[in-house]
Amino acid sequence: MAERYKIYDKLGAGGVGAVYRAYDNELKRWVAIKRLISANDASGDQGLAAELRREADALASLRNPNIVTIFDVASDAEGLFMVMELLEGEDLADVVARGPLHYDDFKELASQTLEALLAAHQRHILHRDIKPENIKVERLPGGRMQSKIIDFGLARAGMRARKQTEDQEGTVMGSIFYMAPEQLTRAPVDVRTDLYSLGCVFYEALSGRKAFDGETLNIVIDKHINHDIIPLNLVAPHVPPWLGAWVLRLMALNPEDRPTGAQQAIEEFRAWEKMSAAPPMMPWMPPGYGPPPGTYTQPMYPGSATTSTIPIQPGYYQPPQEEAYAQPVLEVVPDAEPILEMAAYTTPISRPSPTTGRPPVGRRTMPTGRSPSTRLHAPAPEPASSGSKAKIFAIIGTGIALVLGAGWFFFGSKKDTASGGSAATSILSTGPDKVKYELPQDRLFPPMDSDICLHLVAGVGCIGKDGKIAPPDGVILDWHDISPLGNDNLARAYNKNADYAPKRSFWPTPTSGIIGAKPSRSVLDFRPREGRPVAIALTDPAGEKSKFPFGQTPPRGESGMTLALVFQVDESRLPVRVLSLSGEDGSSVILRVDKYKKIIADFRNGGSLGSITCNGVDPTIPCTVVLTWQTATSVTEMRVKDAPGKTFRAAAKTKPPTAPLTRLQIGKVVGANQDNAPAEEQFSGYLAEVVMYSSLLKLDQIQLLESKVLRDHYIQGPPTTPPPAPAPAPAPSAPQK
Known part of the structure; x- marks a missing residue:
């Protein structure tokens, strides 16, 4: 060792050896040398020496950026040693x-x-x-x-x-x-x-x-x-x-x-x-x-x-909450109590500001400058008997309930009132304090997600009239967008009035057979209540307008629009308008179902109108619809697939819009003093998800979106194996003579 490595000082000692700082005279670099076993120990236990050598060689084979690198394993007159990289930094x-x-x-x-x-x-x-x-x-x-x-x-x-x-x-x-x-x-x-x-x-x-x-x-x-x-x-x-x-x-x-x-x-x-x-x-x-005991599995x-x-109440079922939130960050201030602040993560949220109704913006400050204060930590419990331990755990349970209760927070209003209502002054900033929501971890994310400009998912970001996450059967005043391009846009109930707001519900499953919605899938219930229509509209996307279809921000994919949704209409209230999407230049896309249960998509831009009518697919059971509009060719298309597996695909031609399509409305309310909008403009049924792209997806991407991402998550189709053939009827017996 002395010929190549010069030992300077001892860095520390462990259970089976000491570490020294040394200089490699051949490669001209500083290294760390760990002495594993002395020559005396090696002579006394040859088996130990051989095993340590084998394991040192195994360690030297590790090559990972997060493991200290071992350059050499050797032995000299003093025993076995390893040569390692000398790391800077702290423990x-x-x-x-x-x-x-x-x-x-x-x-x-x-x-x-x-x-x-x-x-x-x-x-x-x-x-x-x-x-x-x-x-x-x-x-x-x-x-x-x-x-x-x-x-x-x-x-x-x-x-x-x-x-x-x-x-x-x-x-x-x-x-x-x-x-x-x-x-x-x-x-x-x-x-x-x-x-x-x-x-x-x-x-x-x-x-x-x-x-x-x-x-x-x-x-x-x-x-x-x-x-x-x-x-x-x-x-x-x-x-x-x-x-x-x-x-x-x-x-x-x-x-x-x-x-x-x-x-x-x-x-x-x-x-x-x-x-x-x-x-x-x-x-x-x-x-x-x-x-506390909840109501889900x-x-x-x-x-x-x-x-x-978790035990459930009879007749009541609550699935796991699907919302994701923003992560509180602990900022340590010298000689002060810890402060909970907000940063842009997708984990539980901190308490909102009392003035804006929104969580504060996190400063992402590294805790430095002092040792941890005892005020940051709960005191360690004294050794306790089994009885006193039960009391400790009871206190712990109460504390956790309080901590979890503080996580449910109040959301303020956002942007302008939905269509039909008078403008409302926004009390929210449009800065970086917007809360981000994400798809639940069990969901397959749509393809080409960098071009998704609007993504509304039932059960995610659904805020009730008390400003908290809406429970089942609770009204939804604000429905948050989870798309990155949307930057936390939201759809809002008409006039932010609970009388016109949809309810968070679970998709009714078929009473017989296996074709229909899967159990416990969240949907928004748009069926009218007390004679009042139910409607929700996207608030003004403001700075995100250019990112919507036909906007000025070029998408990564081909220029155009892709709009997909999963829904079911109420057969007793046909005809209905499911949704409409329009722009400032008067262009629009309207999806409706007529009294004959035909799904109709109207693409309009000025005097150019392309209408596509779907026959043979039943919208009164869960189904998916994908609407596309291509800029280069002016081709519009509708694809439909229902629970039994029936499909439809047709195209038309309509001149593409010249302004971004940003005005999304689901259902319609004519005016604040007119509870009964025309029946054909109302929507009565269930809506589970809306995904809109600022680009035209390729065919394989569309097929993935409508099948694996949407249909397979919400809809259970026909059996994959054919039913058994009926048994042959018995042959008639011969007449008696």
Whole structure:
């Protein structure tokens, strides 16, 4: 070693070796050298030396940007050593000591460390000593935080379950605060052991305090083994419930309740980031963590076939909430209480401003400048008996209910009143404080999504008259757009009047047979109530007008329009107008159903009119319609498909618009003092989803949109296998003689 590497100083020591800063005289670079075993130890235990050499060689084979790189494995007169890259930056422990991580930084930490573990596990290497001191973090020039896992000193090659290594005194090595119960009880360990330790690290990174802490080693060990933990949402109220549940899943007491590996943990994080703010009670959660008994059944974790069933009231069913929200960010201010602020994430929301009715804009500030204040953290409970623990969990349940209750917030008004009403002054800014909604994680997103300028989904962004997420059978005054181009546009009930607002409902399923809507699919009910029509219209999209079909902003796809929807009309109230879409130049698209149940699409631009009539497809059962309008050829087309699988496709020619189509209206109300609009202009039925593109989709994209994205999600069609042939009638018996 002395010929090539010059040792300068000792950087630290671990359970099986010391680390030194050294200079590589051949490659002219600074390196870190870790002495694994001395020559005396090697001579005394040849088996240990051989095993360490094999595992050091396995570590050297790892090539991952989030794992410290090993340049060489060699031995000299003093024993075995590894040459590694010398990392700059800080330990994660030093960063967390200044305050909990910002959400952006935590997401980078979680994804990068899990990717590192995935790479190691794929090489059949367990780390077994994951802790903040073994994660190096560095701020890159572009602002992102880079994480690298170091010190595989306790790592073992080979994925078979085996007991934790013990030192000569019989004590378990590794940091006691992050060790899995199976390590503490000398039970077999596997990849899920590393996930548990990483979960403890994530808990501390989000809250600034250890998940399992105590004055003595025995207290800490008992808390691990008994899973005595304060839910993350109580320790750090800024952490959304889904994130707290995900971290708790990594830290589940039983390995069977944890993800099967780093890959599943990554996938669950991505899925849960789009899930509801309050997952149901799950086996790995401490008592009192989940919401009060609800009324739905959903997967125990995203992708799981096992479900958690919450008791439901007779005759009442509530599916999981599909809304996604904006992530609160904790900004630490020296000598001040923590402040909850808003940033542009798609996770639970903070409390709205009392003046604007909207959440404040997050400043995305990194917590720096001081050690975590004790005011940020709930005090650790004293060791308690089983009776007192029950009281603690009862208090925890009450606190969680309060935290979850604060997540349901009040939305203010937006932009102008819907069609027919007088203009209303907007109390919302059009700046970056708009809340973003996303499709539920179980949905296939439409193709060519960069050109989607309007996307309305029943059950997502549906705001009731109290400014909160509308419950089933609740009226919908505001229906938020989830398209990126729309920038949180919304459709609003006529005059923002609950008498004319649709209701959030569930699509009626067929009483017999299997053809119709799938169970528990959310829809908006547009059937008139008390003689009043129901109507909702898109408010003025203002700065987003140019992004709509035929606007000035060029789309990525071919110039034109694609409009798709899923609906069902009320057979007893035909004819109806389903929707109309128009522009400032007088051009329009109108979709209606006549009294003979024929679906008609009218494309108009001045004196140019193209009308397409669909025969043979039944709109009184769930169906999909796709309307297209091509700029280059002036060709308009309608495609229809109903639940039994009947299809229709026809085209016409109409001169394309010269102004963007931005005025979308579903149903119609003639005036504030006229409750009964002409029947043919009302809409009576159910509407599940509307997707509009600022471009003309290609044929294969349209087929994907109407079938996989829309129809397969909402509609259950005919059986895939033909029914059995009827049994032949028995032959008549011969007459008796």
